[in-house]
Amino acid sequence: MFSSDLIHAARVAVLLIAACVAFGPDTAAAAATAAASEPEFGGQCAMSLAEGEQVATDCSVKWVGPDGKTYCFGNEDAKKRFLKDPQGNLERAREYVAVSEVEATGKRMDHYKSDDIQDFVKGVITQKAAANGGVFPFTDPVTGTQLKLVFDKIDFVRTLHGYGFFPDVIFHAQDVPAKTYLVDFWVKPQGDKLVVFDTRIYKAPRQEGTSWTLMARQPIPWWWIPASEHPGQTEQARGWEVMSAVEEDIVKERAKDNGIFKIKDAKTGEDLKLEFVGTHQPVRKLQQDGRFFACTDFRKEGTKDQFYDVDFWVNEKNGKMTVDEVRLHKVPEKQADGSYIQVPRYNFDDLKFDVVP
Numbered sequence: 001m002f003s004s005d006l007i008h009a010a011r012v013a014v015l016l017i018a019a020c021v022a023f024g025p026d027t028a029a030a031a032a033t034a035a036a037s038e039p040e041f042g043g044q045c046a047m048s049l050a051e052g053e054q055v056a057t058d059c060s061v062k063w064v065g066p067d068g069k070t071y072c073f074g075n076e077d078a079k080k081r082f083l084k085d086p087q088g089n090l091e092r093a094r095e096y097v098a099v100s101e102v103e104a105t106g107k108r109m110d111h112y113k114s115d116d117i118q119d120f121v122k123g124v125i126t127q128k129a130a131a132n133g134g135v136f137p138f139t140d141p142v143t144g145t146q147l148k149l150v151f152d153k154i155d156f157v158r159t160l161h162g163y164g165f166f167p168d169v170i171f172h173a174q175d176v177p178a179k180t181y182l183v184d185f186w187v188k189p190q191g192d193k194l195v196v197f198d199t200r201i202y203k204a205p206r207q208e209g210t211s212w213t214l215m216a217r218q219p220i221p222w223w224w225i226p227a228s229e230h231p232g233q234t235e236q237a238r239g240w241e242v243m244s245a246v247e248e249d250i251v252k253e254r255a256k257d258n259g260i261f262k263i264k265d266a267k268t269g270e271d272l273k274l275e276f277v278g279t280h281q282p283v284r285k286l287q288q289d290g291r292f293f294a295c296t297d298f299r300k301e302g303t304k305d306q307f308y309d310v311d312f313w314v315n316e317k318n319g320k321m322t323v324d325e326v327r328l329h330k331v332p333e334k335q336a337d338g339s340y341i342q343v344p345r346y347n348f349d350d351l352k353f354d355v356v357p
Helices: 004-021 025-037 046-050 076-082 086-109 114-130 222-227 235-255
Strands: 061-064 070-073 136-139 146-160 164-173 180-190 193-208 211-216 261-264 271-279 283-286 292-300 307-317 320-334 340-344 353-356
Touching (some): 046 076, 046 086, 061 076, 070 076, 086 164, 086 180, 114 136, 114 146, 114 164, 114 180, 146 180, 164 193, 180 211, 235 271, 235 307, 235 320, 271 307, 292 320, 307 340
Antiparallel strands (some): 061 070, 136 146, 146 164, 180 193, 261 271, 271 292, 283 292, 283 353, 292 307, 307 320, 320 340
């Protein structure tokens, strides 16, 4: 019924959007309360959605699933058919909703031009700066520092049909004007208005001698991955598929505990609480078993300089990339001067692999 690539992309996009708004404890609590009181799918018939149709109901016929959520049905027969395979039908319903959301967003995007997006983002920046002494406050996820940025201009706007607009905005640091940042906004039409779903640093300043230069954090911002145009069955495409699988797994784990990623240190037995920073490139593929792996950066919760390198091992099963192992690759070790360096727990000396761009 649906393109597998579109379904996968839509699933990841929905997860990322949910992650953007559900990481704060207050927001998470509110979301949990809303989930308990409001029926899933806006009260539409879950069985009809599984069959590829949208049918509104009064929710007089309903079922509470093992997840505690309420699902509505148009009649008793629809409920009976649904309960013959609740897990499968629920998955099909979610796939249909995800794909429909991408299509609906694409149609709403057609009503906006690049100038509209620029005007909207400028308004958001101006309003936030006015409430913060003339500067745009932003937390750098890599350093954990609170930045005070001054708006310079919007460089350009990228458009990913079905997912939203991504304007690149240039700022400079209030205290050092030579330090410039390129910040990407994710703007999406919701209903009859525009909404900022996320804001991330694309390029950050790095000092070289007495001057500053802009360095990309990643070639493509991580939240673009699910919306990237699929260039076919090439290694380039497969590299992004692996990164999408890794990002999706991280989002799922973070959503369980207000944005914190938990992993046990097998050597020390410590239950680590980590904050996600970013995913590395390139992706690699092991020659001996065909598995992929990607490296990621996390910072220990509550610290600014204790970084962990975590490897995600990805296998392809039934045409889908799935994370099947997560391992601590490098851990922070305190030095005599009080600083931390990353010490590897294992290396790849005995492994042969190919780089996947």
